[in-house]
Amino acid sequence: MDKEDIQATLNIEPFPHVIIDNFYNEEELKLIWQELDFYTHPNKLVPAKDYGGIVGSTNALALQLDSLYAGHREVSNILKVNRKIFDKEILNTISEIGGSFTIFRWCNDDITKVRYYHDGEYYEPHTDYTMHFLAFSYFFREPKKFRGGNLVFPKYDYEYECNNNSVIIMPGWVEHGVSEVSIEDSDYYDGWGRYAITSFINCKEKKK
Numbered sequence: 001m002d003k004e005d006i007q008a009t010l011n012i013e014p015f016p017h018v019i020i021d022n023f024y025n026e027e028e029l030k031l032i033w034q035e036l037d038f039y040t041h042p043n044k045l046v047p048a049k050d051y052g053g054i055v056g057s058t059n060a061l062a063l064q065l066d067s068l069y070a071g072h073r074e075v076s077n078i079l080k081v082n083r084k085i086f087d088k089e090i091l092n093t094i095s096e097i098g099g100s101f102t103i104f105r106w107c108n109d110d111i112t113k114v115r116y117y118h119d120g121e122y123y124e125p126h127t128d129y130t131m132h133f134l135a136f137s138y139f140f141r142e143p144k145k146f147r148g149g150n151l152v153f154p155k156y157d158y159e160y161e162c163n164n165n166s167v168i169i170m171p172g173w174v175e176h177g178v179s180e181v182s183i184e185d186s187d188y189y190d191g192w193g194r195y196a197i198t199s200f201i202n203c204k205e206k207k208k
Contacts (some may be wrong), residue, residue, distance in 0.1 A: 007020065007021045007022060008020045008021075008093070008094075009021075010097055014153070014156035014157070014158050015153075015156060015170065015171070015174050016097070016099050016100055016101060016170070016171065017168055017169060017170035017171075017174070018094055018097065018101070018168070018169045018170075019160070019166060019167070019168050020166065020167045020168075020169070021163060021165070021166050022165055022166075023084070023137065023165060023166065023167045024081065024084070024137075024165055028081045028084070029139075029165065031077035031078075031080075031081050032077060032078055032081055032139065032197070033139070034077055035076060035077045035078050035114075036078075036114070036116075036139065036191070036195050037191065039063060039114060039116070040116065040189055040191040041189060042189065044063070045061035045062055045063055045114075045116055046061060046062065046063065047059075047061060048060075048062075051063055051064045051113060052064050052111075052113070053113075053123075054123075054124075054126055057123060057124040057126055058121075058122065058123040058124065058178075059120070059121050059122065060115050060116065060117045060121040060122070060123060060178070061115070061116060062113050062114060062115035062116070063113065063114050064111065064112075064113050065078060065079055065112045065113065065114060066079070066111050066112055078112065078114065078197060079112060082112060082137070082197060082199060085135055085167070085169075085199055085201075086107070086110075091104055091105045091107070092105050094169065100171045101133075103132065103203055104133065104169075106203045107132065107133065107201045107202065107203050108202075108203060108204060109201070109202045109203070109204040110199050110200060110201045110202070111199070111200040112197065112198070112199055112200075113197070113198045113200070114195070114196075114197055114198075115195070115196045115197075115198065116193055116194070116195050116196075117146075117149050117178065117181045117193050117194040117195075117196070118146075118181060118183060118186070118188045118192075118193035118194075119146075119181060119182060119183045119184075119186070119188075119193070120180060120181065120182075121180065121181050121193075122148075122177070122178055122179060122180040122181070123177050123178035124177050125152065125153075125154050125155075125175050125176060125177035126175065126176070126177065127172070127173060127174070127175045127176075128172045128200060129172060129173055130172070131172030131200045131201060131202055132171070132172055132201055132202050132203055133169060133170065133171060133172060133201040133202075134169070134170055134171075134172055134174075134176075134198065134199070134200060134201065135167055135168070135169045135198070135199040135201060136151065136162075136167065136168050136169075136196055136197075136198050136199075137165075137166070137167045137196065137197040137198075137199075138162040138163065138164060138165070138166055138167075138194065138195070138196055139164060139165060139194075139195040139196075139197070140164055140192070140193070140194050140195060141191060141192050142164065144164075145183055145184075145186055145192040146181050146182060146183035146186075146192065146193055146194060147181070147182045147183070148179045148180050148181045148182050149162060149178060149179060149180075149181040149193075149194040150162060150178070150179045151168065151176055151177075151178060152176065152177050152178065152179050153174065153175065153176055153177075154175070154177070155175050159179070162194065162196075172200075178196075181193060181194055
């Protein structure tokens with residue numbers, strides 16, 4: 001995929017998914033981190049029951065940005081920058097993979113969540129079966145201080161380490177979870193844990 005220095009890898013096994021490294025450029029990353037830093041303070045992130053997570057399956061805090069900035073999406077750096085996933089060239093290129101990705105170019109609806117994992121936090125395996133696709137973007141401060149936090153797929157005996165500034169895109173029917181994060185000598189609000197920006201992507205019939 002020739003767009004800036006983006007490098008995309010198609011994986012057919014053990015299920016179809018695309019991994020894109022170095023997805024955001026330096027200016028985009030700066031905007032993303034401005035917002036992530038803002039959320040990494042007391043009383044900003046909320047528990048699963050308040051952001052649409054699966055209660056009892058995760059102890060990580062998060063925000064559902066679309067509801068937070070309803071009618072004012074331009075206020076959020078992340079909601080502006082992550083439109084890159086819906087760049088026409090990227091949509092078409094991913095659609096050309098075929099199979100379940102054929103409809104990706106017609107995706108026109110999404111929900112964005114920001115989630116932060118620190119010491120002892122996890123997400124048990126689950127399936128987002130109501131979504132056509134999921135796109136997970138990962139960010140952490142370097143040098144990396146935490147262990148774990150991998151995207152895990154127990155049914156497939158597979159896991160993804162979640163490289164910094166990478167994106168993995170996969171069908172919503174794939175069961176996935178997040179392994180427990182372990183980090184020493186770091187306060188929660190130091191921000192040395194693992195951040196994920198998740199796009200829940202669907203194709204919806206456009207209103208006439």
